Amino acid sequence: MKRVLVLLALVSLATPLPAYAGGGAGALRRPAPNFTFTDLGGERVSLAELRGQAVIVQFGDVGCAVCRENDRLLRHYQLEYVTHGLVVVSLHGQATLDELRRYDAAFTFSTLTGLDPGQAIARRYHALPVPTTVFIDRDGFIRDVRRGRLDEDELLRSLQGLL
Numbered sequence: 001m002k003r004v005l006v007l008l009a010l011v012s013l014a015t016p017l018p019a020y021a022g023g024g025a026g027a028l029r030r031p032a033p034n035f036t037f038t039d040l041g042g043e044r045v046s047l048a049e050l051r052g053q054a055v056i057v058q059f060g061d062v063g064c065a066v067c068r069e070n071d072r073l074l075r076h077y078q079l080e081y082v083t084h085g086l087v088v089v090s091l092h093g094q095a096t097l098d099e100l101r102r103y104d105a106a107f108t109f110s111t112l113t114g115l116d117p118g119q120a121i122a123r124r125y126h127a128l129p130v131p132t133t134v135f136i137d138r139d140g141f142i143r144d145v146r147r148g149r150l151d152e153d154e155l156l157r158s159l160q161g162l163l
Helices: 002-014 065-084 097-105 117-124 152-162
Strands: 036-038 044-046 054-060 086-092 112-115 132-136 141-147
Touching: 036 112, 054 065, 054 117, 054 152, 065 086, 065 152, 086 097, 097 112, 132 152, 141 152
Parallel strands: 054 086, 086 112
Antiparallel strands: 036 044, 054 132, 132 141
């Protein structure tokens, strides 16, 4: 019986995790699909334009309390690490532009916020259900994926892998 358990443990360790499973910081290193969205100021922004900076993409919903908490935490750290080249993008698929503007105005700090019509970008990132947070390094590779509520300690570990 012990041999079977040891064999099962070894097989599970050798089996690769799905690309978007979301382990610890650095568990992933997959090219992040490029995307373009329009921010609340009407400017077109693409992930490719942000190359050279560490990017965190928060896929959320304006009516989701956990999404709002994650967004607040991410915006705080963006302000703290902006001089280190950290950019936070907050994308929402289930909102109107007016709802998104009200949502964004409720925060002390602003970030790149935009609509993801039909959740097309979220689907490309396998980021459903929301909230899902994707950490992209300066070279454009996905380094971590977190689903659900962000734990501040986990966030800091993921940031260390980016910055």
